[in-house]
Amino acid sequence: MNSSALILMVLTQLAVTVATVYFFYRVLNTPQKPEPDSYTDNDPI
DSSP: OOHHHHHHHHHHHHHHHHHHHHHHHHHHTSOOOOOOOHHHHHSOO
16 A cells, blocks of 8 residues: 555544544534423424
């Protein structure tokens, strides 16, 4: 494997790893939505 292919492979792996960590961090830090009460949502108006 020549050096340009190795550099491209390492840069691609780094980009995928950074994107994965970034989105995993966003998923873990999203505020939770308040869950509605299922009984009051099913009541007729």
